[in-house]
Amino acid sequence: MKEHTRFLQLNEFGGLEMLQARYHRQRFSRHVHETFCVGVIEDGAQRFYRSGAEHVAPKGDIILVNADEVHTGSSELATGWAYRAIYPHPELFRSLSRDVRQVDGQVPWFPEAVLHDPGLAEQLLMTFKLLAQPDNALLKETLLLSSLNWLMLRHSRTRGQAGRLPPAAQRVQRVRQLIDDCPEQDLSLSTLAATAGLSPWHFLRQFKASTGMPPHAYLVQARLRKAKALLLSGQSISSVSTLCGFTDQSHLHRHFKNAFGFTPGEFVRGVA
Numbered sequence: 001m002k003e004h005t006r007f008l009q010l011n012e013f014g015g016l017e018m019l020q021a022r023y024h025r026q027r028f029s030r031h032v033h034e035t036f037c038v039g040v041i042e043d044g045a046q047r048f049y050r051s052g053a054e055h056v057a058p059k060g061d062i063i064l065v066n067a068d069e070v071h072t073g074s075s076e077l078a079t080g081w082a083y084r085a086i087y088p089h090p091e092l093f094r095s096l097s098r099d100v101r102q103v104d105g106q107v108p109w110f111p112e113a114v115l116h117d118p119g120l121a122e123q124l125l126m127t128f129k130l131l132a133q134p135d136n137a138l139l140k141e142t143l144l145l146s147s148l149n150w151l152m153l154r155h156s157r158t159r160g161q162a163g164r165l166p167p168a169a170q171r172v173q174r175v176r177q178l179i180d181d182c183p184e185q186d187l188s189l190s191t192l193a194a195t196a197g198l199s200p201w202h203f204l205r206q207f208k209a210s211t212g213m214p215p216h217a218y219l220v221q222a223r224l225r226k227a228k229a230l231l232l233s234g235q236s237i238s239s240v241s242t243l244c245g246f247t248d249q250s251h252l253h254r255h256f257k258n259a260f261g262f263t264p265g266e267f268v269r270g271v272a
Contacts, residue, residue: 001080005262007270009232010131013144017087018131021261024080028073030213031259032221036093036110037065038151039085040121040128045076046083048113055113062115062124064155067107070212073261084128088148096149108156115155123147171196172210175203176218183222184245189215220255227252227264232271237264 001024010016017035022043030049045058049072050065056076057063063083065071067090075081090107098105115121127143130136175192192215193203207215223244230240241252256264 003080005266006132007262007266008132009271012137013131013141014089014092016089016092016131016144018085018128019087019261020084020128020132022080022082023075023261026074026261027258028071028261029255029258030070030072030217031224032068032070032213033065033087034067034225035087035089036067037063037071037085037087038124038148039063039083040125042082042084042125044079044081046073046081047076048073050113051111053113057114060116060118060121062117062121062151064110064113064115066110084125086128086131086144093148093152096145096152106158108152109158110155111157112155117154120147120150120154123150168196168198168206169210171198172203172207175207175215176211179215179219179222180225183219183226184243186245187215187219221259224255224259227256228267231264231268237268240264 001022003021003023003026005019005021008018010018028048039062041057041059041061041063043059045056046063047054047056048063049055050069058076063085094105094107096105097108123143124147127140127147130140130143175196178192178195179187189200189204192207193200196203196206198206204214207218211218213221223246227240227244227246230243231237235243237252238249241247241249244252246252246255253263256262256267260267262270
């Protein structure tokens with residue numbers, strides 16, 4: 001069964017990313033997005049990890065991943081799965097919340113990974129299909145905002161305010177900042193543990209408990225975030241692989257596809 005993807009970045013909506021894909025063998029590695037993922041299964045069924053558990057989304061259901069939430073993805077069926085998804089930035093939800101809930105706005109939290117809401121799923125699919133077509137800017141924006149507002153009002157929760165981080169978590173946060181600032185560096189475990197002021201073994205346990213992934217996987221995600229930013233700025237794929245600390249272009253290609261479901265070349269074509 002042939003796999004195909006279509007990636008688009010919609011500049012008229014602040015660079016909103018959208019993906020239409022059919023997968024059979026694709027297995028998404030553990031990864032995170034700075035954005036939310038809102039998708040609808042068009043065919044087959046998807047299995048994915050989110051919020052510490054495995055979930056299955058059949059045809060017609062909505063899949064939800066919160067921003068910065070570790071997740072995976074693969075087919076639940078031998079025939080694969082097809083879906084459409086958008087990746088709205090938290091600030092888009094905050095602006096909607098500001099309009100309908102409170103003056104300062106609030107980024108929502110979606111506790112359920114899979115929603116069975118046929119009416120909303122149908123509206124989302126209609127919105128996704130229209131967004132992929134030219135023109136009709138007013139109708140597109142109206143459908144997009146109304147769909148996300150409906151989703152937020154019906155299915156989001158207010159996430160509890162985080163208290164002061166315990167000392168170990170504060171130390172891990174310093175390491176995360178170091179990785180985010182310099183993802184291209186060949187950082188060693190001893191360097192990261194020393195930055196946190198922890199033994200290497202204790203640091204590994206604390207880092208995974210805090211982020212949901214080990215340091216080497218988090219480093220790959222930071223490199224991929226930088227790679228997307230550089231590709232958007234017009235850098236070539238070959239130069240981006242070097243600037244982001246990947247061994248070569250094929251190394252970047254493999255991690256990019258495993259995390260996002262499309263290649264750097266498909267990403268660039270979708271932005272153009």
